[in-house]
Amino acid sequence: MIRLKNILPKAFLIAIVEMVNIDGVEKTYRLLNSIGIELAEIEGPGFEGAWEDDINYLPICPFGSELIDFNNIYGETPHQFSKLMNYANKLKDESEDPWNFPALSSVLGILQHSYTRRRAELAQAKIYNVGSKSAINNIKVYNEQAIEKAGITQEYVDELLEHVFCVYKVEYNQKSNI
């Protein structure tokens, strides 16, 4: 259901579809990344979500409701989203530091990751997105290199993802004792 009042999130998702059509995946990927960074700088250092020691996680999917709504209206996940996610995963696979990339379970993970990563950097910390879960079909996605770099196991991430949607390992450059 679309109403002018709540059109913006849907318009943003349509804009991703259209931009992939018009400018291709590379430019769209760059745009989503830069939006995340720009918003992170407005918001400042920090993290959202809950904590378990140095694991930060999101108990709810921040865009879940919008994505499910959009899929219902659109009938299926637009192929442009898949194309963009494939491009992002290819970048990760070809990168020398794949642990810095997201475990993508939705196209908005690109935006979310650049936002979260920049806010962490501003807080003098580094994050590894070790896993995430799709709000649409509950499929779990892992970043194996990030898991290895974080020094945790996939079983542990898997267990967390039973109850949450996105898991980060956080490493502070310098952290005060509690």
Add this chain to the structure above:
Amino acid sequence: MNLPEASKIYENSIHILKKNQHENGGFYASPPGTRYPFIYPRDHSVDILGAIAAGMLYEAKKALEFVLNAQKPLGEFSQRYDVDGNDASYKDLQIDGNGLVLFALGKYFEATGASFFDEMADRAFIEKHWEKIEKAVQFILMNKNEEVDLIHTINSIHEYPAYEHGFEIYANCACCAGMIAAVKMGHAIGKDVSDWEVEAEKVRQSIMTRLYSPRRRSFIKCIRVKDRNSKPIGYDAFASTVIDVDVVEYAPAYFELVSDHDTKIRSTVKRIHENLWDHEIGGLNRYPEYWGRNNGGYGPWCHFTCQLANHYAETDNMDMAEMYLGWVVDMAHNHMLPEHISTIDRFELWLEDYTNAMILRDSKMTMIENVRSHTKWNDGLAYVTIPLIWPHAEYIRAYRNFINRFDNAYAFK
């Protein structure tokens, strides 16, 4: 009231405040290893007020330094921070934090000067942080609706948007008081703050009229409006009022926007007492049970009971003040105060409700275990989150105010 015991709780409250201030300045909401080992600007600001009341100005300044340095780029103070001042919030905007930080800063500033304000007040500290004060006020004004001259928020003191999303009384009083404090600080260091003065007065007037119901003779909780910039707000999807009694309808006096002697406050407090005093176990509940968000079981809260004890002391109703403060004294366990107290029956009822509704979060399991394993469980009571630091700060303020009304061995001279 058991005065020797009350005195010991006062001493221990100071000890608890000191012990739960991290070396970086932040006051934990509850000790590390317990339910809330973060720094919440709301709790933190009240802890600062408690520290000031106890004469702990060094600790208060350190705490203010911490929270001011944690301000976000737009001027907001987050729901909570880690010990290094990094935003660690998981909830939407809680703008009362902005008001509270400014209010606490203003109280610190006044306390440093006291009777010799002109000579002694810590102007250097205010000047050092003036830019942050400006940003904090600007952030409040950014969230002000021009149609009603009130500040919009999503969450307030109970972190419960269902009843707080809109123009909520506690958040508005905190923000208004914060702006008034900023005006006073600005005047003291020679800044032109005339615009803020005008805006603060507009908000104050709106609280006194739009958030007051003459027929009910009570302040009301909230004007529910979904979007801050709905124009006109009458067409907003949430447009309605929350007229149920809530303990924070006392906020206009708590934040000194109006005297405790004012008839609007007296009649509001009367309504609060009649509806929220717990007839089974005493103490003051925070809102009606049927609001349905009673984590740990419905029951009275120590810090709200302390706040109203203060009101009764202020208005020379010492019997009521003693009943309220005396209840807090009686409920202390090892001279420590919990967040709130419930009964086993109510605790189990809440657990049943939340379990059946599938809304019991994993994070509540530790709290449930702690409540059931606490000694007071054997007395039929559920002590939820003990110690919580906030009630100790409120207790310090209420105890000092109460005792100072008497010329006896316990009075502060």
